[in-house]
Amino acid sequence: MIGPYDDYALARAVEIKEAQGGTVTALNVGLIETEPSLRKALAIGADDAIRVDAEPTDAYFVATQIAEIARKNNYDMIFMGRESSDYNGGQVHGMVGEMLNIPSLSPVMKVDVDGNVATINREIEGGKEYIEASLPLVLGCQEPIAEWKIPNMRGIMSARSKPLLVVAPVAQDNLTESGRYELLPARSGCKFVDASEAEKLIELLKNEAKVL
Amino acid sequence: MAILIFVETADGELRGSSLEAVGYGAELAKQLGTQATALVLGTSVAGDKLAKIGNYGISRVLQVSDERLNQGIIQAYSNTLGQIVSSEGIDTVIFAKSSLGDAVAARLAVKMQAGLASNITELPLSVAGGVLQLKRSVYTGKAFQITELKTPNKILALKKNAFAPIPTSDLATVESITVSLSDVDFGAKILKTDKVTGELLLPEADKVVSGGRGLKGPENWGIVLDLAKALGAATGCSKPVSDLDWRPHHEHVGQTGVKVSPNLYIAIGISGAIQHLAGVSASKCIVVINKDADAPFFKAADYGIVGDAFEILPRLTKALRAL
Numbered sequence: 001m002i003g004p005y006d007d008y009a010l011a012r013a014v015e016i017k018e019a020q021g022g023t024v025t026a027l028n029v030g031l032i033e034t035e036p037s038l039r040k041a042l043a044i045g046a047d048d049a050i051r052v053d054a055e056p057t058d059a060y061f062v063a064t065q066i067a068e069i070a071r072k073n074n075y076d077m078i079f080m081g082r083e084s085s086d087y088n089g090g091q092v093h094g095m096v097g098e099m100l101n102i103p104s105l106s107p108v109m110k111v112d113v114d115g116n117v118a119t120i121n122r123e124i125e126g127g128k129e130y131i132e133a134s135l136p137l138v139l140g141c142q143e144p145i146a147e148w149k150i151p152n153m154r155g156i157m158s159a160r161s162k163p164l165l166v167v168a169p170v171a172q173d174n175l176t177e178s179g180r181y182e183l184l185p186a187r188s189g190c191k192f193v194d195a196s197e198a199e200k201l202i203e204l205l206k207n208e209a210k211v212l
Numbered sequence: 213m214a215i216l217i218f219v220e221t222a223d224g225e226l227r228g229s230s231l232e233a234v235g236y237g238a239e240l241a242k243q244l245g246t247q248a249t250a251l252v253l254g255t256s257v258a259g260d261k262l263a264k265i266g267n268y269g270i271s272r273v274l275q276v277s278d279e280r281l282n283q284g285i286i287q288a289y290s291n292t293l294g295q296i297v298s299s300e301g302i303d304t305v306i307f308a309k310s311s312l313g314d315a316v317a318a319r320l321a322v323k324m325q326a327g328l329a330s331n332i333t334e335l336p337l338s339v340a341g342g343v344l345q346l347k348r349s350v351y352t353g354k355a356f357q358i359t360e361l362k363t364p365n366k367i368l369a370l371k372k373n374a375f376a377p378i379p380t381s382d383l384a385t386v387e388s389i390t391v392s393l394s395d396v397d398f399g400a401k402i403l404k405t406d407k408v409t410g411e412l413l414l415p416e417a418d419k420v421v422s423g424g425r426g427l428k429g430p431e432n433w434g435i436v437l438d439l440a441k442a443l444g445a446a447t448g449c450s451k452p453v454s455d456l457d458w459r460p461h462h463e464h465v466g467q468t469g470v471k472v473s474p475n476l477y478i479a480i481g482i483s484g485a486i487q488h489l490a491g492v493s494a495s496k497c498i499v500v501i502n503k504d505a506d507a508p509f510f511k512a513a514d515y516g517i518v519g520d521a522f523e524i525l526p527r528l529t530k531a532l533r534a535l
Contacts, residue, residue, distance in 0.1 A: 005468075059318075059328065060321065060322075060327075060328075063322075086350065086351055087357075088330070088331060088349070088350060089328075089330050090314050090318070090330065091317070091318040091330065092318070093318070094286070094290075094314075094315050094316075094317070094318025094321075095318050095319070095322050097318075097319060098290065098320075098321075103399055103400040104286060104287075104315065104318070104319065105286065105315070106311075106314075107311065109461070119403075122311070123311060124284075124311045124312070124407065125222070125413045125415050125416070126407045126408045126413045126414075126462055127406045127407030128406050128407075128462075129402050129406075130403045130404045130405070131400050131402055132400075132401045133399060133400035134399060142468065144461075175321070175325070175327040175328070175361075175363050176327045176329060176359055176363075177359065177360040177361075177362065178359055179357065179358040179360055180357070180358050181350075181355050181357050181358075182347070182355065182356040182357075182358070183355055183356075184353075184354070184355065184493055187512065187513070187514055190500070190510050190511070190514065190515065190516045191514065191515050192515075192516050192518065193515060193516070193517050195517055195518060195519025195520070195523070195524055198517055198519070198524045198531075199527060199530075199531040201517060201528060202528060202531040202535065205476065205497070205515070209476075209497045209514065209515070211475045211476040211496065211497045212443075
């Protein structure tokens, strides 16, 4: 499936295309089982799709593949989610920007384009920044940049005939190695304080939990 | 080997999460038998405050006194760090998690060909043979993963509360360092910033008080703010509350909002949807106040009160003030 943040990114890219022209390419680094996601992106409004046929083993590997495709195709804007919903690394957009030596901005809540200039709202701690930057650039997107798009029947039908190119990856070693998983330590259960003696909570937080 | 800690500033102050990172870096340097240096960009923080970075266990602070760096421009920052890493012979860089730190770390990883581990939750499990075994928060706080960095250069991005330094009165010496930046580095221009000031920010807070739809409307937030103030806590909210514009978007705690890991998280009138729990499960102690005894949030809580927030909150605030 398409990651939630990536769905926002795709939706905004399609909106900009529909309003201003141009084309949208959907790109994924993944094995053949990810193709339904690319078909969905085509159904939502992408014009063509590229799948780099490789297991996405770490952020650096994925960024290397995206940068390689971008160098060949000279995209004006590269949209992606601010982070994946599994590893939450939030690294790929910055890495691609650096590899291409163009600005990378994330997390982006709003983007508009006028000619060669994009205006962007980027969320920062406690507020947002208003940024102006020339294309090309890389954006890591989050809500409320656009509403998710649900493919309609016409989109689904037309997606079947849109081009989906499969390319081999370029060589790149992993720079990180993912090991075992651990679950969060279990909480020992909820201790209830009666509402009639709510003040007792403060005493428990101070003397038992020691967080005050 | 040598460690560099990137110290962020905000409103003329050093950020608390960066000072945790300084403490983490100093401790890691001890474990590895190497030196740790802190780096501050721009001129917005006064020299005496910079010297106090020494309170957190390091003795040397580098400052790039270029006023253009008073704004956090991602490309300019990453190019500055890239130059300093090479001139200072740094192989390990430590960042605190933030909207700026994350963005700069990713670009720096490319310059350094460094393995980058983000959302680190504690000191390395092992540093044997120069390989760092790091515990990271993944699946939006629902699990941990152990990541190994074997590359000669490494970047560590820390989650809030990865380390709790005990400040001393030691001061650091502050040295000025220059780098060469061009207009291209400042290509993305920050036209303006809209930011709350004088408020404790969610990602920095040791304590967080969040409100949900159970509070019935934005006009009722006074009791939440009062409790937060008495606790010295930041205020957060659930997604419906920020979607309804009762509270600003930057207060949204959860899977697609801010993920917090404070010592104390108090949820008021929040039922505990899985998307909200994902953003708070790393909190040390969770308190839930809800009038619905069946609210799923109680299952994830350490302490709970079933009852009317409008009656309970003012009493808690009063009890806190009496401490």
